[in-house]
Amino acid sequence: MRDDLSRRVSAEFFGTFWLVFGGCGAAVLSAAYPGLGIGFLGVALAFGLTVLTMAYAVGPISGGHFNPAVTLGLWAAGRCANKHVVPYIIAQVIAAVAAAAVLWVIASGKPGWVPGNFAANGYGDLSPGKYGLTSCLITEVVATFFFLFVIIGTTSKGAASGFAGIPIGLALTLIHLVAIPVTNTSVNPARSTGPALFAGPQYIGQLWLFWLAPILGAMVAGALTRWMYEPEGIIDTVVVEERRVA
Numbered sequence: 001m002r003d004d005l006s007r008r009v010s011a012e013f014f015g016t017f018w019l020v021f022g023g024c025g026a027a028v029l030s031a032a033y034p035g036l037g038i039g040f041l042g043v044a045l046a047f048g049l050t051v052l053t054m055a056y057a058v059g060p061i062s063g064g065h066f067n068p069a070v071t072l073g074l075w076a077a078g079r080c081a082n083k084h085v086v087p088y089i090i091a092q093v094i095a096a097v098a099a100a101a102v103l104w105v106i107a108s109g110k111p112g113w114v115p116g117n118f119a120a121n122g123y124g125d126l127s128p129g130k131y132g133l134t135s136c137l138i139t140e141v142v143a144t145f146f147f148l149f150v151i152i153g154t155t156s157k158g159a160a161s162g163f164a165g166i167p168i169g170l171a172l173t174l175i176h177l178v179a180i181p182v183t184n185t186s187v188n189p190a191r192s193t194g195p196a197l198f199a200g201p202q203y204i205g206q207l208w209l210f211w212l213a214p215i216l217g218a219m220v221a222g223a224l225t226r227w228m229y230e231p232e233g234i235i236d237t238v239v240v241e242e243r244r245v246a
Contacts, residue, residue, distance in 0.1 A: 009087050011058035013095040015066040018054050020099035020194050023047035024119035027184075028107050044176035047185070052169030059165065067188040068092055069214035073148040076222025077229075079155075089190075096194030104198050120199035121186045121210045129181040136183045137213050143175045144187040144217030152225040186210040187217075 026046035030038045038046075055064045063080070065071045068089040074080040080088075100118075107113055117126065123136035131139075150171040154164040172187075179185040186192040192210035196203040 005084070005087060008062040008084065009091045011062035012065060012088050012091040015054040015058050015062070015064060016092040016095035016190055017099045019047070019050040019066050019188075020096045020191055021103060022050035023191070024100065024195055025103050025106075027119040028103055040180045041177070044173045044180065044185075047176050048169040048171075048173030051172050052165050055165030055168060062088070064165075066092060066190075067214075068190055068211075069144050069188060069218040070148065070151065072215055073144075073218030073222040074152070076219045077148075077152055077226045079152065079222075092190040093193055096190035097197060098194075100194030100198050103195075115199065117184070117203070118195045118199040119184065120195040120203040121184045121192045122203055122206050123183065123209060124206075126202060126206060127182060128184055131182045133209070137209060139179050139182045140186055140210065140213035141217040141220075143179050143185075144214040145221045147171055147175060147187055148218045148221035149225060152221070152229060156225075156229040183210070187214050189214055 023046050026038060027043045031040065031043050051066065054066060058064060065088055071080055071085055071088045075085050123131065123133045127136060151168055153159065154167045175187055176185045189211040192207060196207050
């Protein structure tokens, strides 16, 4: 059992590291590169591709959460065991901070580099489009709700087996296309925490929103989908499967 948990936590660490390094790295290093910048369309694709690739690489080990809101949403839906929630979230946050630190070292190697917002999330004056708190709160709640809705729906019984990573990655891309101008797109408290620690105290002061809103949206989606999909025996199925693996 202990070895199985270590494998799961390692998978979550590497998956989350890749998400932050790839997605935020695209924003910090490539989005505005002179003459060849990928813009926020490229950043949106980068985030989607990180989830898509790691869903297939390590998803079979841990379930491929890479996001505290996803872990809590799946727990609310009866898809994540109690014993995995805290270890997963700790691994995700550590991985996000580690990835942000690596990005900082890489980006600061350019002469005259100015960190700016360092791909951090914000509202009000720290929002890319200067959107207020209410707009940012609604955006993050709704976006995370539908992200979980897609995750749970595409991994439910009757869904096309083996293809869930594709719609999940595309859903995250779509979310970024909508939300980058509003909040710089979080839907992931770990992803928000890593860059904020390097962007400055003003971004750290707004982190509460990017924990509260994604978790709220995810938990509502988890509760709703628990009723919509596989309404009978979800918890029992999870427990039996984990006992078999252990």
